[in-house]
Amino acid sequence: xxxxxxxxxxxxxxxxxxxxxxxxxxxYLAVSKTVKTAVGLGAAVIFVLGITVPINYLLENYVxxxxxxxxxxxxxxxxxxxxxxxxxxxAVIASxxxxxxxxxxxxxxxxxxxxxxxxxxxxxxCSILGGALFMQERQYSTxxxxxxxxxxxxxxxxxxxxxIAAIREKIRYSNVPAxxxxxxxxxxxxxxxxxxxxSFMGIQL
Amino acid sequence: xxxxxxxxxxxxxxxxxSDPLDSANPISVQVLGICSALAITVQIEQAFVMxxxxxxxxxxxxxxxxxxxxxxxxxxxIIVQLVVVAALVILVDEVLKxxxxxxSEKLSVFVGLIISNCIIMGRLEAFALGNKIWPSFxxxxxxxxxxxxxxxxxxxxxxxxxxxxxxxxxxxxxxxYELGYMNNNMMILPPMALITVxxxxxxxxxxxxxxxxxx
Numbered sequence: 094x095x096x097x098x099x100x101x102x103x104x105x106x107x108x109x110x111x112x113x114x115x116x117x118x119x120x121y122l123a124v125s126k127t128v129k130t131a132v133g134l135g136a137a138v139i140f141v142l143g144i145t146v147p148i149n150y151l152l153e154n155y156v157x158x159x160x161x162x163x164x165x166x167x168x169x170x171x172x173x174x175x176x177x178x179x180x181x182x183x184a185v186i187a188s189x190x191x192x193x194x195x196x197x198x199x200x201x202x203x204x205x206x207x208x209x210x211x212x213x214x215x216x217x218x219c220s221i222l223g224g225a226l227f228m229q230e231r232q233y234s235t236x237x238x239x240x241x242x243x244x245x246x247x248x249x250x251x252x253x254x255x256x257i258a259a260i261r262e263k264i265r266y267s268n269v270p271a272x273x274x275x276x277x278x279x280x281x282x283x284x285x286x287x288x289x290x291x292s293f294m295g296i297q298l
Numbered sequence: 299x300x301x302x303x304x305x306x307x308x309x310x311x312x313x314x315x316s317d318p319l320d321s322a323n324p325i326s327v328q329v330l331g332i333c334s335a336l337a338i339t340v341q342i343e344q345a346f347v348m349x350x351x352x353x354x355x356x357x358x359x360x361x362x363x364x365x366x367x368x369x370x371x372x373x374x375x376i377i378v379q380l381v382v383v384a385a386l387v388i389l390v391d392e393v394l395k396x397x398x399x400x401x402s403e404k405l406s407v408f409v410g411l412i413i414s415n416c417i418i419m420g421r422l423e424a425f426a427l428g429n430k431i432w433p434s435f436x437x438x439x440x441x442x443x444x445x446x447x448x449x450x451x452x453x454x455x456x457x458x459x460x461x462x463x464x465x466x467x468x469x470x471x472x473x474x475y476e477l478g479y480m481n482n483n484m485m486i487l488p489p490m491a492l493i494t495v496x497x498x499x500x501x502x503x504x505x506x507x508x509x510x511x512x513x
Contacts, residue, residue: 118332219333272503280496287489
C-alpha cells in the first residue's frame with residue numbers, strides 16, 4: 094500500500110510529466126488559454142492514461158517482452174517482440190482516443206466543441222505515449238503499480254495545465270513586453286513553475 | 299511526377315524550405331514538437347542525433363503519406379499516419395541502438411516519442427496530405443531543419459554554460475575555474491530549457507514584429 098502511495102505521489106510531483114519531462118507540451122501550450130478547456134483536456138488525459146497504460150502493461154508483459162509468450166506455448170520462450178512495442182502502444186492509444194472522443198461527443202457537446210481539434214490530438218499527446226514508454230522502462234512489477242503510476246502522471250499533467258491556465262487568465266491584465274506575449278511568457282512561467290516543482294525532488298513517503 | 303511545369307526550385311518551393319527556418323518555425327511559431335525538443339537539449343550531441351532522427355522520419359513520413367494521400371480514407375487518416383510514423387521510428391530506433399548505443403541510452407524514451415512528436419503529425423496533417431511528393435519532401439526538410447537549429451541552439455547554451463563543454467569537449471579553460479568561475483548547474487536542469495527557448499522566441503519576435511501575439 095505504501096509503495097502505491099509512494100508511486101502516486103512521486104508521479105504527480107517529482108516526475109511530473111510537464112515540469113520534469115516536458116511531455117504533452119504541445120497541447121499544454123495550445124489549450125491553456127482558459128481554465129475551463131484546460132480542465133476538460135486534463136480530465137481527458139487522466140482518463141486516457143488510466144486506460145491505456147494498464148492495457149499496454151498487459152501487452153508488454155504477456156505479448157511483447159522476451160519470453161512473455163511462454164503462457165501460450167513453451168516453444169515461444171525465446172521470442173522477443175519488444176521491437177514492436179512502439180507500434181502496438183500507439184495502436185492501443187489511437188483506438189482508445191477514438192473511443193473517448195465518441196463518449197465526450199455524446200455526453201458533453203459543449204466540451205466537445207471547446208476542445209475541438211485537440212481531442213483527436215490526444216492520440217499524439219506525448220504524455221500518453223510517454224506514460225506507456227516510462228511504464229516499459231521502469232518495469233513496474235504489478236498491473237496495480239502501473240495503473241497507479243498512470244493515474245498519478247495524469248493528475249500531475251492535469252494540475253500543471255490547470256495551474257498554467259489560471260496564471261494565463263490573470264496575466265492577460267499585465268503589461269508583458271510585446272515580443273514575449275503569448276508563447277514566450279508561457280514558456281518562462283512554465284520554467285519558473287518547474288523550478289518550484291523541483292523542490293519536491295527526493296520526497297519519499 | 300507527371301507534370302513538370304514547375305521548376306524544381308521555383309520561388310514557391312524555395313519558400314517551403316526557408317519559411318520554417320524563421321517566420322514559420324515549427325518550434326517558436328507553430329508551437330509543434332516542443333515535447334521532445336526540450337528534454338534532450340542538455341548536450342549538443344544528443345540534440346544533434348535527435349534532430350537527425352527527426353529529419354529522417356519526417357522526410358520518409360512526408361513522402362510516404364504524400365504518395366498515399368489519395369488512398370487514405372479521411373476518417374482513419376490519423377491511425378494510418380501513426381502507423382507509418384511508428385514503423386519509421388522503429389527503424390530509426392534500431393539503427394541508433396546498433397550504431398550509437400550510448401546516445402540511444404541517453405535519449406531513452408524520447409526516440410519512441412518521435413512518434414507522437416507533434417511536428418511530424420502536424421506536417422503530415424497540414425501539408426503532406428494535400429500536396430505532391432516533391433513539395434512535401436521540401437517541406438519536411440525545411441521543418442526538420444527549423445526544428446534542428448532551435449534544438450542545437452538551446453543545447454549549445456545549456457552545454458556551454460551548464461558544463462563548460464562543447465560536444466563533450468571541455469572548452470572553458472581550467473584557469474577560469476581557478477579564478478572562481480563556476481558552471482551554472484541550473485542550466486542542466488529541465489526548467490532552464492524552457493527559459494532558453496523563451497529567450498530565443500523573445501529575440502526572434504523583437505526582430506520580426508509580425509509574429510507578436512495579442513495576448
